[in-house]
Amino acid sequence: MVLGDRAAFELLYDALARPVYGAALRTLRSPAHAEEVAQEVLLEVWRTAAAYRPERGTVMTWALTIAHHRAVDRVRSVRAAVEREARVALRDGAARDSVSSPAESLLDRQGVRTALARLTGAQRESLVLAYYGGYSQSEIARLLGIPLGTVKTRMREGLRRLRDAFEEW
Template identity: 55%
Template sequence: MPAPTQAAPTPGSSPRPPLGAELDALLARVSDGDRDAFTALYGCVAAPVFGLARRVLRDAAHAEDVCQDTLVEVWRTAARFDAQQGSALTWVLTLTHRRAVDRLRTVRAAAEREHRAGLLAYAVPYDEVAEEVERREEHTQVRHCLETLTPRQHESLTLAYYGGFTYPEVAERLGLALGTVKSRMRDGLYRLRDCLRTA
């Protein structure tokens, strides 16, 4: 069933204060395909969703897209909401934050690609063979130094720097406290730095 069409909130719109129990009940009805419940839910959460997306992305157009995508996801996945795990608003804002972070990464990656393409257009000719050799040597050094880390440090750093996860996401995936993950990664980075200096 397609999601009901709703207009994205404007930056000046004022949210109606959402009530926890009311939102939980609305979300339960949305999971049954109740369009009227979705319209009411939308009216309660659209402005907070837009506000969070705007804070993460700092761009109104991208925030509107994220807001719309999030609320379509709410319509489609409302049955996954578990009131015992938190409030309906918290669940919706969690979906919003994930989508906003994903959009931010996509936007930044696109900007970096454009920047690299611009640099290449004005690049001075260089010895490609020599650069490739140097790049492989650096890769070998990094790989060697990663092997000097403890398994836990290696796992945390790999998730963060190769998997692209934030500290909280690493902590969630490993089932650890955020402070533990930060400490583990800090110690691992110190060891990695010292190894690369002597390599």
């Protein structure tokens, strides 16, 4: 890197690093993920500076928009990974249960689907993240950007509804 470029990058970093990190942290609620996103955004801004269009807004607005998009992409990526892991866990659990008859397995899966269908989307999401994703309640709160008490309530009510559904089934 040429000395002039290094000085220019330092100026860019000094001006944008904190606001970009803050925008990422508000969306992600994880300092580690926010740091990674901020680093990616600052490098992207530096590398694609020629794409900046002053008529569309300030450099700060441009960088914060990129940060928001990257943070949302990160949340979606984590959710997709958790959902994939949950599907694999369900499939692997069913494959390991070779002692049960196929009819019992089918009935069990139908019962679980029926019970899960009775939950709200928010309850189902919290329980899937906890039981299939292995996340703690605090991690779920940060990941979803909601208060810890809300996660606890969703999980408690979701478990109660699951219990009631299984008792009926």
